[in-house]
Amino acid sequence: MNIEAAYYRLALRIFADFSGSIAVPAVLGALVGKWLDGKYHTAPKFLVFSLSIALLSTAWIVVRKAKKYGNEYEALNKK
Numbered sequence: 340m341n342i343e344a345a346y347y348r349l350a351l352r353i354f355a356d357f358s359g360s361i362a363v364p365a366v367l368g369a370l371v372g373k374w375l376d377g378k379y380h381t382a383p384k385f386l387v388f389s390l391s392i393a394l395l396s397t398a399w400i401v402v403r404k405a406k407k408y409g410n411e412y413e414a415l416n417k418k
Contacts, residue, residue: 345415353408360400368393 372386379385 342415342418345418349408349411349415356404356408357401360404361397364393364397364400365390 368389369386372383372389375385375389376382
């Protein structure tokens with residue numbers, strides 16, 4: 340396997356994984372918050388709360404994945 344191709348595959352995996360890890364919690368937080376605000380007539384309290392939870396969970400997920408991909412990158416450099 341070409342080492343340059345391995346770097347590109349790792350970069351594309353990181354990009355796809357991080358994109359989903361950032362977008363999915365934000366979209367779900369917005370949808371759930373908007374739905375709860377509509378149900379209980381408390382706009383924008385639930386929206387702000389659910390987006391805050393999404394932000395915290397995204398930060399936790401990104402840190403975990405960055406450590407994982409950092410280890411993979413180091414292993415690739417040692418080859």
